[in-house]
Amino acid sequence: MTPERVIYILPEQVASQIAAGEVVERPASALKELVENAIDAGARTIEVELARGGGDLIAVRDDGCGMGPQDAILALRRHATSKIRDAADLNAIRTLGFRGEALAAIASVSRLQMRTRRSADAEGMEIAASGGEDPATRSCGIAAGTSIEVRDLFFNTPARLKFLKTPTTEQTAAAEMLQRLALSNYRIAFRLTADGRRLFDVPRAASALERFRQLFGAKTAERMLPFDVTSGAVRVWGLAASSQDSYGTPRLVLTFVNGRAVRDRALIRAVVQAYQTLLPRGRYPATALFVEMPPTEVDVNVHPMKSEVRFRNSGAVFATVHHAIRSRLADQTIETIPVAAEVTDVAAAAVSTPVAAAAALPDEGLARPAETAPYRPLRLVADNTSSRAHQAPLGLSFTRGAATNILSRPHDESSAAGAGIPHYSELKVVGQIFTGFIALESEDGLILVDQHAAHERVTFEKLRAELRAGSIKIQPMLTPATIELNPARAAQAIAALPELRAMGFEVEQFGATSIRLTGAPAVFGIEGGARLLGEMIDAMGDNGFNLRGAGAFDDCLKTLACHGSVRAGRTLRGPEITELLAALDRTEFKTNCPHGRPTHIEFRRGTIERMFRR
Numbered sequence: 001m002t003p004e005r006v007i008y009i010l011p012e013q014v015a016s017q018i019a020a021g022e023v024v025e026r027p028a029s030a031l032k033e034l035v036e037n038a039i040d041a042g043a044r045t046i047e048v049e050l051a052r053g054g055g056d057l058i059a060v061r062d063d064g065c066g067m068g069p070q071d072a073i074l075a076l077r078r079h080a081t082s083k084i085r086d087a088a089d090l091n092a093i094r095t096l097g098f099r100g101e102a103l104a105a106i107a108s109v110s111r112l113q114m115r116t117r118r119s120a121d122a123e124g125m126e127i128a129a130s131g132g133e134d135p136a137t138r139s140c141g142i143a144a145g146t147s148i149e150v151r152d153l154f155f156n157t158p159a160r161l162k163f164l165k166t167p168t169t170e171q172t173a174a175a176e177m178l179q180r181l182a183l184s185n186y187r188i189a190f191r192l193t194a195d196g197r198r199l200f201d202v203p204r205a206a207s208a209l210e211r212f213r214q215l216f217g218a219k220t221a222e223r224m225l226p227f228d229v230t231s232g233a234v235r236v237w238g239l240a241a242s243s244q245d246s247y248g249t250p251r252l253v254l255t256f257v258n259g260r261a262v263r264d265r266a267l268i269r270a271v272v273q274a275y276q277t278l279l280p281r282g283r284y285p286a287t288a289l290f291v292e293m294p295p296t297e298v299d300v301n302v303h304p305m306k307s308e309v310r311f312r313n314s315g316a317v318f319a320t321v322h323h324a325i326r327s328r329l330a331d332q333t334i335e336t337i338p339v340a341a342e343v344t345d346v347a348a349a350a351v352s353t354p355v356a357a358a359a360a361l362p363d364e365g366l367a368r369p370a371e372t373a374p375y376r377p378l379r380l381v382a383d384n385t386s387s388r389a390h391q392a393p394l395g396l397s398f399t400r401g402a403a404t405n406i407l408s409r410p411h412d413e414s415s416a417a418g419a420g421i422p423h424y425s426e427l428k429v430v431g432q433i434f435t436g437f438i439a440l441e442s443e444d445g446l447i448l449v450d451q452h453a454a455h456e457r458v459t460f461e462k463l464r465a466e467l468r469a470g471s472i473k474i475q476p477m478l479t480p481a482t483i484e485l486n487p488a489r490a491a492q493a494i495a496a497l498p499e500l501r502a503m504g505f506e507v508e509q510f511g512a513t514s515i516r517l518t519g520a521p522a523v524f525g526i527e528g529g530a531r532l533l534g535e536m537i538d539a540m541g542d543n544g545f546n547l548r549g550a551g552a553f554d555d556c557l558k559t560l561a562c563h564g565s566v567r568a569g570r571t572l573r574g575p576e577i578t579e580l581l582a583a584l585d586r587t588e589f590k591t592n593c594p595h596g597r598p599t600h601i602e603f604r605r606g607t608i609e610r611m612f613r614r
Helices: 012-023 027-040 069-074 087-091 102-108 167-184 208-216 265-274 314-330 400-408 451-469 487-495 497-502 529-539 552-564 574-585 605-611
Strands: 045-051 057-062 111-117 124-130 136-140 145-151 189-194 197-202 224-231 234-241 253-257 260-262 287-292 428-433 437-441 445-450 474-484 506-509 514-521 600-604
Touching (some): 027 057, 027 102, 027 145, 027 167, 045 167, 069 124, 069 136, 167 189, 167 197, 167 260, 197 208, 208 224, 208 234, 208 287, 224 314, 265 314, 287 314, 428 574, 437 574, 451 552, 474 506, 487 497, 487 514, 514 529, 600 605
Parallel strands (some): 045 189, 253 287
Antiparallel strands (some): 189 197, 224 234, 253 260, 474 514
């Protein structure tokens, strides 16, 4: 027999626990809600204490406005909030918290104690709630502000409890979340203690850069590039890492919208694309991106934990972010940011821790590069021979493999590459070493320029500029060159003739397995046209060049620039070095080759002097 009723109203406690599943995913999300409430309360100092990653204890103490007795009791009720009054307020959210679910949801799955007092009140109010049961209240003595302790999170929901990670993992997630809140609220002092250890203690800061330095260290902060662009009602500002610094994950791509820390895919994509052709594949920058706009232009009410947003005009926001960072990366000259702190152990620094004149360089006498040397850590090694008087080394040994390795590897924030980018052509040319690197002397140290990476960037930017202007400039060949193809490769190469023409090769089919070249990109001259075309065909994939999607032509231009640039192993004459350095100075994004390898590294003068014990 079918029962008369199958739909029931859930008990309040069960409904609260379901809401907790949306708001309180893990200790870090509970901490986020509590700290955001403290920020909204006008706190100037926020102290956080964790035990066992937050599973045993999350304590947040602030010196904000506090609450009166009636408000304190209502604060633990579902959908109770001081932030909004009616539906219209949802169109212009100006606070971090507003849903009125956080405290009730947290209290339903923990043992919560809240103590709070307004500065005008003689005494405070203490409220204790366990597992969503009716709270107990009493008066208490407390400084003005609010203190909330959350113990035994998920003690009454074992199914949720078993999905928590290890205490170390949960602590890391909580610390990273608090770092993001501290960065966007740099005028507030933050302290974090975990299991009795002080993880960070940052005083109030005067700027985002100062707070970034407090959280991530001086070496990292001094390598960040400030940017600030306003387009219409949208302001985009913040800090972007030098293009010579990168990470294996996007965890340090920090994005904020109207002061709210978010993980917005469109913003992250705009940042990553701004570094296109500047970082190796699979590497990510460090950025602190702040987007400011009228609250009516962004919806922050699209995710239970308020970690995502929706823009009214997402295309305009994306374009502004991309332009702001890309423009800043185009010029990273040494005058724009402070020089990075000196590194004493370059080997350790290489490991991850928290375009016209030279474009026409002739190709005669080009030697094939030697086989890549096996990896050896980069070291400036003090000679064992030392002066008797001061026991200082008389010389330093700098291996060829070390130079090649550090210039080819992606760098993290503590690498030897200098944050400030010099004007290469203004420095003293010491000479060419290992027929692959140009040694320059600056006031601050020794700079090594990778001649192939440098020329590759110059060539790539020239080709891309020509392509954007309409087409790549072509220089006709006096005598057409016929290229015989492997029969198995011929059909693929002939099918790719339109793409080859787009890249500046005047080429046509000449028989079943041959093509004829009558012109080549002018940037390379006519001598190397046939060789370059052959190398491009060899580099072609099984399905041709696959010129689809954004950046597809850039990938082809990278290959073209790489094969057409001066190689390692070739001796450069003085005028050629001068032309290359001058062309590099005129080129945007000169810090890296199009594949993301750095064009130069710098060895600080102080580092070298200390190794000689000066």
